[in-house]
Amino acid sequence: MTTPGDGASAAPAALPSVSARTLLPxxxxxxxxxxxxxxxxxxxxxxxxxxxxxxxxxxxxxxxxxxxxxxxxxxxxxxxxxxxxxxxxxxxxxxxxxxxxxxxxxxxxxxxxxxxxxxxxxxxxxxxxxxxxxxxxxxxxxxxxxxxxxxxxxxxxxxxxxxxxxxxxxxxxxxxxxxxxxxxxxxxxxxxxxxxxxxxxxxxxxxxxxxxxxxxxxxxxxSPSFDLGLPPFGKPGWDDLLAAVVLACLAAALGMLAVCLFPYVHRAFGQLRHPMLMLPLGGLVLGLLGALGGHLTLFKGLHEVGELAADPDGWSAGRFAVMAVVKLAALVIAASCGFRGGRIFPAVFIGAAFGLCAHALVPAVNPSVSVSAGVLGMLLAITRQGWISLFTAAVLVASPAILALMCIASLPAWLLVTGRPQMQLKQDGSSLR
CATH class of the missing domain: 1.10.3080.10 (Clc chloride channel)
Structure with a gap:
């Protein structure tokens, strides 16, 4: 048996307090x-x-x-x-x-x-x-x-x-x-x-x-704004929850495909051994991809995703799918050949295009749900930053109700990506985990 004194000694020590004098400088x-x-x-x-x-x-x-x-x-x-x-x-x-x-x-x-x-x-x-x-x-x-x-x-x-x-x-x-x-x-x-x-x-x-x-x-x-102006989203239903979970997982799986290809594409460009060969060739491949996917698949993607969201029914499911795949391929190429840049904003475009493709295939899926879930799953795979993925997916839609759906959808999507290769390489060219 433990005595009151034993229980007190087993309690975790409180964190030391920090005075304002320590923080003010x-x-x-x-x-x-x-x-x-x-x-x-x-x-x-x-x-x-x-x-x-x-x-x-x-x-x-x-x-x-x-x-x-x-x-x-x-x-x-x-x-x-x-x-x-x-x-x-x-x-x-x-x-x-x-x-x-x-x-x-x-x-x-x-x-x-x-x-x-x-x-x-x-x-x-x-x-x-x-x-x-x-x-x-x-x-x-x-x-x-x-x-x-x-x-x-x-x-x-x-x-x-x-x-x-x-x-x-x-x-x-x-x-x-x-x-x-x-x-x-x-x-x-x-x-x-x-x-x-x-x-x-x-x-x-x-x-x-x-x-x-x-x-x-x-x-x-x-005066920056991430609100895409998507149709308003009210009280979520069970169908919204199902759509969010499925789409977040599918987007994460698509993103993981690119993550797994990343070290091989990087190694292929590395065989050229000189930036004046690697980067011009990468630029040429990106130009060919841009010609295939259209000008919306160029650049970092933040302005371009606004154009997609402004008219969720303006393109066919096939066109949205092409833009998502082309942009994902362009992200892998650009990150592999030596261009200096980040991957968050292109991943937002890819996830949004993926979500709008799902909405075009199944119009009953609310575009706000499909876009947020697509962005969430894609960012989890590409960045492996849970909080930033959840925050970005939620902030794209001006609705507090979407946050609860994304919190739930992030859990099975995270199970798909955690412990697997990341889109970041060690010095020897192998993927971090």
């Missing part, structure tokens, strides 16, 4: 990092959009040809591969390590001299049309700059705090809300020793403040 650095990361993200986005207009509107207009004709898409994507290849070949630091080996946020910051080449490569990629987003390079660049500037401006501050602040700030800027950053940071801290000897909220204080500053700066200057 983080406020100014977090705010500065948040605003700075957002401004750099907005600047890169603005430059890329202007260059995109030149390549895809001004030049074709001056030449009197269609901006999205097959030959023009092939030419621009191939040229983009050549230009990015030159940057990767000649820029100091070669625009960072092989992007196939990097996740959404790495613990070790890049050297500062690598950042200019990485940003130039990312701008060229965003403007030229490969199917990648800005998130990985801009997070890496912001983390490197925050670490380099922070350790010099505040030498007494712990160096390990700058990378989480920059990562959270950039996520806040990308999504226009600090919620996504809080979810990603909390997931990253799971199972690891906490940097601050206190509660989870003590450890989230700085990153959440940086994310809020980044999100507010982006919102004030750019």
């Amino acid at each position: 983080v406020v100014v650095p977090a705010l500065a990092v948040g605003v700075g990361c957002s401004l750099l993200f907005l600047a890169i986005s603005a430059v890329a959009e202007r260059l995109e207009d030149v390549w895809w509107k001004d030049l074709p207009g001056a030449l009197g040809i269609g901006g999205y004709s097959s030959l023009w898409m092939i030419a621009v994507l191939t040229l983009t591969g050549v230009l990015v290849g030159l940057v990767v070949w000649k820029a100091p630091g070669h625009a960072g390590p092989d992007p196939a080996t990097l996740g959404l946020g790495e613990s070790e910051p890049l050297r500062a001299h690598v950042v200019p080449g990485l940003l130039v490569a990312n701008v060229l990629m965003l403007a030229g049309g490969p199917s990648l987003g800005p998130e990985n390079p801009i997070i890496a660049a912001n983390a490197a700059l925050a670490f380099w500037l922070g350790t010099r401006a505040v030498p007494k501050a712990p160096g390990r705090m700058w990378v989480p602040l920059a990562t959270a700030a950039t996520l806040g800027a990308l999504f226009g809300t600090p919620v996504a950053a809080a979810l990603v940071v909390s997931e990253a801290l799971a199972g690891k020793p906490l940097p601050v000897k206190g509660s989870l909220w003590d450890n989230l204080f700085g990153p959440l403040l940086a994310a809020a500053a980044g999100a507010l700066t982006t919102t004030l200057l750019a």
Whole structure:
């Protein structure tokens, strides 16, 4: 038998409290990092959009040809591969390590001299049309700059705090809300020793403040919105739950097919051994895929998915299926051949096209449910980030009821992807698990 004293001694020790005096010194650095990361993200986005207009509107207009004709898409994507290849070949630091080996946020910051080449490569990629987003390079660049500037401006501050602040700030800027950053940071801290000897909220204080500053700066200057304007979704029924579970699992299975092919495609491009061969060839293949799938399958996909959602009944099921498969193939090619970019936004397009294909096949399936479930399953497979997948799937539809469905649908979909190869490679070319 145990005595009251025995029970008391067996109770887990309470976490030590953290005083406000410990957290207050983080406020100014977090705010500065948040605003700075957002401004750099907005600047890169603005430059890329202007260059995109030149390549895809001004030049074709001056030449009197269609901006999205097959030959023009092939030419621009191939040229983009050549230009990015030159940057990767000649820029100091070669625009960072092989992007196939990097996740959404790495613990070790890049050297500062690598950042200019990485940003130039990312701008060229965003403007030229490969199917990648800005998130990985801009997070890496912001983390490197925050670490380099922070350790010099505040030498007494712990160096390990700058990378989480920059990562959270950039996520806040990308999504226009600090919620996504809080979810990603909390997931990253799971199972690891906490940097601050206190509660989870003590450890989230700085990153959440940086994310809020980044999100507010982006919102004030750019007014981002992820709401796709899909038909309103009211009270869910059993048929909605069944559709959400089935579609999330099918989308996850489709995404896992690409994940399993990823190391083989990467190895094939790696046989060329030079960025001036790998990237132009990758650009050519992406141009051919763009000619097959149409211009909506180009670029990072966030604006393009809005066009799909604006008219859920505007394309046939076959056309939606072609766009989903072509975009998925383009994502694998772009991530394998060396283009610097992230995979979240292209995965959103793929999942949305997959969901709209299901709605076209079975019109009784609510398009809001099908799109959210498709995005959820695809993101789980491609990113292996549970919280960010759930958050993104829910935020696309302005309905609180969709969140409960997605929470349930995420569970069987997660069983399909957990413990399996990830869309990230080790240095030897094998998949992480």
